[in-house]
Amino acid sequence: MDKGKTILIIDDDVHIRRILEIKFKLGGYHTLSAKNGEEGLEIINNQKPDAVISDLNMPRLNGDKLCRLTDPIKKERPFLTIIITARINPVEQQWISEMTDTMFMEKPFSPSKVVDAIDQYFEKKAF
Amino acid sequence: MKKTKLVILALFFFVIVGIVLIPYAQFKKETLKEVKRIKERGQSLVGMMSLSSTAHLESKSNNSFLRELSQNAANREIAYCIIQNDENKTVILFSPENIHEQVPDIIKNNSLFKYGLIIQDFSTSEGHKFIEFAKPVFKDGKRVSTVRLGLKVPNKNFFSFENYILPAQILFFILLALVLGYYWTLLIFKRLDRIKINDGSSLKDINSKNDIQGMIKNLEDYLSHMKNKMNTADSQQEKLESHLKLSQFENNKLFTVFNAFDFGIILIDGRDMVFFINTYFLDLLGKTHDDSIDYTVDEVIEHEDLKSFIQQQNLVEGHHDANGMEMRFEETNPEKFYRAFSSNITDAEGAVFVKLIMMENISKEKEAEKSQQDFVNHIAHELRTPLTNIKAYNEMMMDGEIKNAEMQKEFFNTINDETNRLAKLISSILELAETEIGQLAAKKDMVKTDWLLEGCIEAVEAVAKEKNMIIERKVPDNFPKISGDKEMLKSALINILGNAVKYSPENGTITFAIKETDQMVVFEINDTGYGIDDRDIPHIFEKFFRSENDQVLNESGSGLGLAITAEIIKIHDGVIEVQSELGKGSRFTITIPKGDLLIG
Numbered sequence: 001m002d003k004g005k006t007i008l009i010i011d012d013d014v015h016i017r018r019i020l021e022i023k024f025k026l027g028g029y030h031t032l033s034a035k036n037g038e039e040g041l042e043i044i045n046n047q048k049p050d051a052v053i054s055d056l057n058m059p060r061l062n063g064d065k066l067c068r069l070t071d072p073i074k075k076e077r078p079f080l081t082i083i084i085t086a087r088i089n090p091v092e093q094q095w096i097s098e099m100t101d102t103m104f105m106e107k108p109f110s111p112s113k114v115v116d117a118i119d120q121y122f123e124k125k126a127f
Numbered sequence: 128m129k130k131t132k133l134v135i136l137a138l139f140f141f142v143i144v145g146i147v148l149i150p151y152a153q154f155k156k157e158t159l160k161e162v163k164r165i166k167e168r169g170q171s172l173v174g175m176m177s178l179s180s181t182a183h184l185e186s187k188s189n190n191s192f193l194r195e196l197s198q199n200a201a202n203r204e205i206a207y208c209i210i211q212n213d214e215n216k217t218v219i220l221f222s223p224e225n226i227h228e229q230v231p232d233i234i235k236n237n238s239l240f241k242y243g244l245i246i247q248d249f250s251t252s253e254g255h256k257f258i259e260f261a262k263p264v265f266k267d268g269k270r271v272s273t274v275r276l277g278l279k280v281p282n283k284n285f286f287s288f289e290n291y292i293l294p295a296q297i298l299f300f301i302l303l304a305l306v307l308g309y310y311w312t313l314l315i316f317k318r319l320d321r322i323k324i325n326d327g328s329s330l331k332d333i334n335s336k337n338d339i340q341g342m343i344k345n346l347e348d349y350l351s352h353m354k355n356k357m358n359t360a361d362s363q364q365e366k367l368e369s370h371l372k373l374s375q376f377e378n379n380k381l382f383t384v385f386n387a388f389d390f391g392i393i394l395i396d397g398r399d400m401v402f403f404i405n406t407y408f409l410d411l412l413g414k415t416h417d418d419s420i421d422y423t424v425d426e427v428i429e430h431e432d433l434k435s436f437i438q439q440q441n442l443v444e445g446h447h448d449a450n451g452m453e454m455r456f457e458e459t460n461p462e463k464f465y466r467a468f469s470s471n472i473t474d475a476e477g478a479v480f481v482k483l484i485m486m487e488n489i490s491k492e493k494e495a496e497k498s499q500q501d502f503v504n505h506i507a508h509e510l511r512t513p514l515t516n517i518k519a520y521n522e523m524m525m526d527g528e529i530k531n532a533e534m535q536k537e538f539f540n541t542i543n544d545e546t547n548r549l550a551k552l553i554s555s556i557l558e559l560a561e562t563e564i565g566q567l568a569a570k571k572d573m574v575k576t577d578w579l580l581e582g583c584i585e586a587v588e589a590v591a592k593e594k595n596m597i598i599e600r601k602v603p604d605n606f607p608k609i610s611g612d613k614e615m616l617k618s619a620l621i622n623i624l625g626n627a628v629k630y631s632p633e634n635g636t637i638t639f640a641i642k643e644t645d646q647m648v649v650f651e652i653n654d655t656g657y658g659i660d661d662r663d664i665p666h667i668f669e670k671f672f673r674s675e676n677d678q679v680l681n682e683s684g685s686g687l688g689l690a691i692t693a694e695i696i697k698i699h700d701g702v703i704e705v706q707s708e709l710g711k712g713s714r715f716t717i718t719i720p721k722g723d724l725l726i727g
Binding site for chain 1: 500503504505507508509510511512514515516517518519520522523526528529534541544545673675680
């Protein structure tokens with residue numbers, strides 16, 4: 001069942017990108033992938049994904065900077081961002097809470113839960 | 128003494144003359160006042176009488192006029208009153224004591240024949256004084272009569288009792304002043320007697336003669352004593368000034384020391400005025416000495432955090448937070464972190480007289496804290512990434528979502544690879560922990576370098592072969608020996624050799640050379656790999672550092688290998704150096720002292 005939504009997966013780890021791609025495709029989503037923040041930002045600007053799953057600790061442009069750069073875009077074109085992080089500290093929780101439509105998920109995460117979160121977001125948005 | 132007597136006699140004479148002159152002057156004044164009063168009264172009376180016509184007086188009111196006069200006469204003022212017509216014939220005569228008969232002719236003629244108001248005085252043979260007032264009365268432009276009025280001037284005696292009331296009062300007060308003055312002087316001299324002189328004796332002891340001379344002598348002694356005291360006070364003041372200068376000098380010395388401190392100091396007095404601020408603090412606040420000293424704290428400190436810290440400390444007097452307050456100075460030193468502390472300097476009664484604000488640079492502390500935090504974050508990231516993969520791939524397999532056999536194989540391989548990755552990572556972390564413990568964990572032994580060389584090559588050979596790479600050996604005829612932990616040294620060299628294989632393209636060449644000097648053994652590993660970017664070279668030995676070059680990112684790695692190698696070389700008192708050029712390759716040179724070869 002094609003849900004007609006595109007999910008961008010940004011992670012420097014090839015295996016994480018791969019498993020999420022398979023999981024989202026099975027869930028009826030289209031996927032795009034990037035191996036660092038820089039590539040991810042380019043895809044967000046050019047291909048306008050409906051949701052973004054991003055690692056926090058990445059080369060070139062980390063998840064923190066990527067979120068800050070994409071937050072202004074969300075005012076005109078809202079989309080969900082899920083930050084995947086190995087360890088969340090209060091400082092990170094604080095800035096994530098200040099971002100629009102942004103949530104975090106700690107590693108090791110369950111691919112099913114990531115897909116569930118995305119499903120819920122689109123369901124809410126549909127209402 | 129003669130002089131004193133003459134002065135006293137002169138004073139006495141002046142007092143007597145004063146006592147006589149004052150009542151005399153008073154008497155004269157009173158007399159003149161009385162004469163003036165009588166003249167005014169006489170003028171008034173004669174003026175009134177002259178208004179009535181003679182005929183009127185003759186006919187109707189003669190009796191009443193006389194009655195009026197007789198009443199005034201009773202006051203002994205009007206001695207007589209005569210009204211004479213134009214023929215100088217007496218029309219009305221009032222003279223109870225017949226004084227009119229004693230009026231000299233010259234007075235009478237002046238009164239009768241002159242015009243206007245005539246005022247003349249005369250004395251009778253008995254010595255009584257009178258004043259005669261005369262005024263002509265006119266009718267139809269013609270003089271019809273003359274009114275003559277005689278008033279008696281009271282005969283006052285200078286030696287009367289009243290005149291002596293005032294001098295008596297003056298005399299009384301002079302005597303009273305003399306008596307009081309005498310006793311007051313006695314009292315003062317008695318107090319002087321009690322003043323102790325340096326040798327412990329009193330002025331009275333020096334001269335106990337209880338008379339004026341004695342008192343004057345006492346006074347002279349006292350003044351001389353006071354002069355001595357003042358001289359002593361002067362000398363004490365000089366001493367104090369000298370102490371003050373010394374203290375100022377000490378202060379300046381102290382302030383010079385404060386200025387040399389590597390932390391900020393502000394001293395604030397009880398009026399909240401800044402009386403000292405060292406150069407360190409001035410630089411931080413961007414102020415100068417002149418626009419800070421003797422200004423209030425509010426005027427000097429514009430930095431919001433510091434201002435609120437000081438206010439907070441003022442509120443909790445005596446119970447200051449030992450942790451201080453962290454702050455930054457964005458305008459003057461934006462990269463550094465600081466912590467403010469405060470302390471109160473109190474006097475013996477516990478009252479605060481100086482507030483001390485200190486500012487310490489805690490950048491290194493913060494850096495270490497951040498580095499520790501980063502390290503923990505990295506470890507978490509590095510450990511949890513393979514763990515996530517294992518969990519995620521396993522979960523999908525367990526849920527039966529992967530039905531394709533090829534894909535299932537891929538999943539199992541990934542789970543296996545990630546488990547190995549995790550195990551390797553845990554080993555690296557443990558190894559790093561061991562090397563960080565340092566010398567304690569190192570098992571020093573005699574290590575043969577040929578054994579090291581072969582062991583390292585053996586570890587990377589398989590991968591090198593896969594990439595069709597050649598590993599060349601450049602070794603001396605006799606392999607040197609070094610003192611060290613053989614496993615640690617092997618691990619260090621494998622990390623470098625492994626990187627050379629990992630970050631080189633296929634068909635590359637690696638040279639592993641061993642050289643020997645008197646004291647040192649040098650290991651040199653050259654590769655024909657991707658090379659290291661100049662900006663990355665200073666960081667390659669940092670934990671978890673990974674270059675952002677694509678060739679590096681395409682290879683898996685924890686960023687711990689070179690950090691572990693650097694620690695191991697450090698433990699062996701060795702040095703590791705790197706030379707590299709992007710696209711051409713790298714050279715790692717490790718120099719290790721041979722050490723005590725008798726060990727083992």
